[in-house]
Amino acid sequence: MKKAVVLLSGGLDSATCLAMGQEAGYQCHTLAFDYGQRHRAELVAAERVSRYHGAASHRVIRLDLGTIGGSALTDTALAVPEEESEGIPITYVPARNTVFLSLALGLAEVLEADAIYIGVNAVDYSGYPDCRPAFIDAFRALATVATKAGVEGHAPSIQTPLLTLSKGDIIRAGTALGVDYSLTVSCYQADDDGQACGRCDSCRLRRAGFAAAGVVDPTRYAGAMPK
Structure with missing residues (x-):
């Protein structure tokens, strides 16, 4: 059976990616990262x-991106914004997807995997530069020259099945594949029990996605929903 490494954050998008990888016939090996994020609820969800x-299989790689700081997701001194803003938000984690894909590429070599799945999205997203098609294209080129597998002509493909889908489309697709979204955590500042704040950018996108998909939102919220 062909194999794939699936980057699994515990959120809605990556859970959908896993289901899509399995639907495509891959034996999927999931990979999560304990990178110094604000809460561990997403690791439990993954x-x-x-x-x-x-x-x-499921692996967790530990690294500390909080050492370099620069993001509200790794530096508790920086507040997670609860209002919509222009430009690249403070929740962007510098080099995160570059690091994650590089480590996934290493695991793919060891497993002799044919593909790497990552749930980046260039439609309903927060403006992160490492979720754009240009970034994925650049990493695909890197994979062909940075690894033994690539030099030998069989670098794993970088699969981005969510790249051009809206959040509503993602939820509809995942629901059709049997994804249980109640198991996932997307909130940037979820509590220890995985309950969402309902106010951060990720919560807004998630809530709007369920509404657009016409699917009941199974998210557990910590308090009253904002108007």
């Missing part, structure tokens, strides 16, 4: 989603 979908 393991839960991986187990629910019967992934072949």
Whole structure:
């Protein structure tokens, strides 16, 4: 069976990616990162989603992107914004997807995997530069020259099935594939039990996506929903 490494954050998009990888016939090996993020609820969710979908293996790589700082997701001295803003938001984590894909590329070599799945999205997203098609194209080129597999002509493909889908489209597709979104955590500042704040950018995009998809939102919120 062909193999794939699936980057699994525990959120809505990556859970959908896992289901899509399995639907495409891959034996999926999930990979999560304990990178110094504000809460561990998403790591618990990633393991839960991986187990629910019967992934072949689940790994957690530990690294500390908080050491370089620069993001409200890794530096608790920076507040997570609860109002919409222009430009690249403070929740952008410098070099995160570059680092994550590089480590996934290494694991793919070891497993002799044919593909790497990542849930980047260039439609309903927060303006992050490492979610754009240009970034993915550049990394695909890198993969062909940076690895033994690439030099030998069989670098793993970088699969981005969500890249041009709206959040509503993603939820509809995942629902059709049996994704249980109640298992996922998307909130930037979820509490220890994985309950969402309902106010951050990620919560707004998630809530709007369920509304657009016509699917009941299973998200657990910590308090009253904002108007």
